[in-house]
Amino acid sequence: MNGLKNHCNHIISFSLLFLTLLCGLITFKPFSPFQYYTRNVTSTSQKDALGLALAEASTENKAVIIAMVNKAFVEGDDKSMLDLFLDSFWHGENTRGLVDNLLLVNVDQASYERCKFLRLHCYKLETDGVKFDKEEVYMSDEFIKMMWRRTLFLGQVLRRGYNFIFTDADVLWLRNPFPRLSFNKNIDLQISTDRFNGDQWSQTNPINTGFFMIRSNKNTIQLFDLWYERKDKSTGQKEQDVLNGMLHGGVFKKLGLRVRFLDTLYFSGFCQDSKDIRAVTTVHANCCRTISAKITDLSAVIDDWKRFKRSAVNETSTFGNLKHEACAHSWGK
Structure with a gap:
């Protein structure tokens, strides 16, 4: 027991x-x-931040829309430039869904915070020793630096195998541009013009880097490498001037690049307005110096666009009598 x-x-x-x-x-x-x-x-x-941002914004075949902004573009007394840019996607024809593929590149903390608040696809671009947190007036030293930083960044996107449309944030998207763009794989670059001469293959068209679509391949990657290499040898020139010099200097031909120049009837701008509101796809506030002037004149374009959409089918097909007066006066400031 x-x-x-x-x-x-x-x-x-x-x-x-x-x-x-x-x-x-x-x-x-x-x-x-x-x-x-x-x-x-x-x-x-621990993953690469840019890689994640691109993957989230891109389509399945690695295509993305890219725009770049700073604090001056996201702030304003009434509407900011970014507000107008996004409004165009809302009021445009077949454009709302394109925001899902828009990557907003922010060059300062304020614009990054605004982007995140709006729940867009955002990427903060760091630049050592430089703060792009205020309006950089056209052709100022800081403006030129920011344009070259943009060029370097876009070259990095190409290296990652992404095809993209780059758009300035002062471009209104009134219609989906893809039906007006070619998907011919032999065309490497399709770029907007300040004034269209009638020939989509003519190199005498004055290019504008505020809107373009580019394919990622060895030739376009090499183009961006050669383009950026000329930065330090091009004092006082913006990146667009340098690219235009490369175009006319035979670099494009040497690389075997095929370039299509976009008609301002569809890809319009203040330098040369589209004459047909039934055809216009994008409107760029080019030939304008300050953000405030761009906002004033682009707001008038949006208002005209809204009136057109409300109008009867047989009413006028022109953009009213827009003179872009604020932009015209901006050059005297």
């Missing part, structure tokens, strides 16, 4: 010891759903 009692006591003691050890393990390694969440956050944060 005593033997059985002692045996039972041993079993009870062993069981208590096992429970004590088990409790100790639970105490030092508590279960928490946050441990899995934390692990996922850590692994995600």
Whole structure:
């Protein structure tokens, strides 16, 4: 009897010891759903930020729309330039869904915070030793630096295998541009013009880098490399002037690039307005110096566009009598 009692006591003691050890393990390694969440956050944060941003914004075949903004583009007394840009997608024809493929590149903290607040696809572009957090007036030293930084960044996107449309944020998207763009794989670059001469293949068309579609391939990557290499040898020139010089200097031909120049009837701008509101696809506030002037005159374009959409089918097909007066006066400031 005593033997059985002692045996039972041993079993009870062993069981208590096992429970004590088990409790100790639970105490030092508590279960928490946050441990899995934390692990996922850590692994995600270690990934390349640009790669993630591009992947989230792009289509399945690695195509993306890219725009670049700073603080001056997201702030304003009434509407900001970014507000107008996004309004055009809302009021445009078949353009709302394109915002899903828009990557907004932010060159300062204020524009990045605004982008995140709007729940867009955002990427903060860091530039050592330079703050692009105010309006950079056309052709100022800081403006030129920002344009070259943009060129370097877009070359990096090409290297990652992405085809893209680059659009300035002062371009209104009134219609989906893809039906007006060619998907011929032999065309490397389709670029807007300040004034269209009637021939979509003519190199005498004055190019504008505020809107273009480009394919990622070895030739276009090399073009951007050669383009950026000329930065330090092109003092006082903006990147567009340098690219235009490369075009006329035979670089495009040497690389075997095929370029299509976009008709201002469809890809319009203040330098040369489209004459047909039924055809116009985008409107660029080019030939304009300040952001405030661009906002004033682009707002007039949006208002005219809204009136057109409300009008009867047989009414006027022209853009009213827009003279872009604010932009014309901006050159005297």
